[in-house]
Amino acid sequence: MDKGRMLSGNSAIITGAGKGIGLAIARMIGKLGARVSICGRDQRRLDDALEKLRMDGTEAMANIADVTVAEDVTTLVERTKDKFGPVTILVNNAGVGIFKPAHQLSLGEWDNVMDTNLKGVFLMCRAVVPDMIQRGGGDIINIASLAGKNAFSGGGVYCASKWGLLGLTHCMAEDLRDSGVKVSAICPGSVATEFSHSSTKFDVSKMLQADDVAHAVEMILTQAPQSFVSEISLRPARKP
Numbered sequence: 013m014d015k016g017r018m019l020s021g022n023s024a025i026i027t028g029a030g031k032g033i034g035l036a037i038a039r040m041i042g043k044l045g046a047r048v049s050i051c052g053r054d055q056r057r058l059d060d061a062l063e064k065l066r067m068d069g070t071e072a073m074a075n076i077a078d079v080t081v082a083e084d085v086t087t088l089v090e091r092t093k094d095k096f097g098p099v100t101i102l103v104n105n106a107g108v109g110i111f112k113p114a115h116q117l118s119l120g121e122w123d124n125v126m127d128t129n130l131k132g133v134f135l136m137c138r139a140v141v142p143d144m145i146q147r148g149g150g151d152i153i154n155i156a157s158l159a160g161k162n163a164f165s166g167g168g169v170y171c172a173s174k175w176g177l178l179g180l181t182h183c184m185a186e187d188l189r190d191s192g193v194k195v196s197a198i199c200p201g202s203v204a205t206e207f208s209h210s211s212t213k214f215d216v217s218k219m220l221q222a223d224d225v226a227h228a229v230e231m232i233l234t235q236a237p238q239s240f241v242s243e244i245s246l247r248p249a250r251k252p
């Protein structure tokens with residue numbers, strides 16, 4: 013099949029896709045022929061992203077939605093279904109990081125990271141999975157992190173959220189395996205986005221780029237149907 017149309021007929025939601033890794037994933041999924049619904053909390057950022065997607069020739073829509081708010085998630089999924097049909101691909105990308113010793117975190121900082129990186133994924137999955145089960149298939153890809161496998165000083169709440177996300181991913185994969193719904197995780201190392209720019213000590217030119225993560229998503233979505241890639245650990249070819 014023409015690789016350019018491999019995902020045609022699909023309807024995809026990518027969370028947190030106004031910029032960074034999420035936008036790169038949305039553009040890649042759109043170029044593979046799927047209709048793309050993106051969300052975030054910043055209207056201007058979403059407008060810019062939507063323009064890029066449309067210039068790529070992608071059928072796309074943008075939605076203000078905070079993944080930590082159950083009502084926002086329900087509305088996002090309903091609007092997407094109304095416009096593009098049942099959601100067949102969900103990429104849970106929205107995420108935040110706060111890096112400081114765990115005992116110095118405020119309750120608000122803890123909740124912000126855990127609610128976005130973990131509860132948000134639960135809410136999104138809960139909203140799309142019943143339709144996927146009914147249709148006998150679907151793909152859910154969670155953008156986790158190598159921080160979900162490796163401990164480092166100051167990583168307390170971020171590592172806990174991503175460790176938890178890997179647990180959720182692999183349990184859901186087992187819950188849904190017999191329904192034809194595949195649940196996978198991608199664990200990138202540091203990626204050159206605004207998320208890492210403020211804190212990075214690395215040579216940015218050697219770091220992973222957002223498009224590298226998008227390529228890993230493409231690998232999962234284009235895997236032959238009789239098997240599935242449950243997890244990808246993504247590292248830069250040379251140490252930054």
Ligand SMILES: NC(=O)c1ccc[n+]([C@@H]2O[C@H](COP(=O)([O-])OP(=O)(O)OC[C@H]3O[C@@H](n4cnc5c(N)ncnc54)[C@H](OP(=O)(O)O)[C@@H]3O)[C@@H](O)[C@H]2O)c1
Pocket residue numbers: 027028029030031032033034051052053054057077078079080105106107108109128132155156157158199200201202203204205206207208
């Ligand atoms: N960059 C890295 O080094 C790295 C490495 C491994 C994994 N990751 C993971 O990759 C994902 C994307 O990171 P990135 O580097 O692209 O970060 P980024 O440039 O900061 O982008 C994060 C995106 O998430 C959205 N977002 C945050 N909270 C949200 C919420 N409550 N509801 C909806 N959208 C929300 C933001 O949009 P708004 O602010 O407009 O809502 C933004 O579009 C995250 O899950 C991150 O943990 C990043």
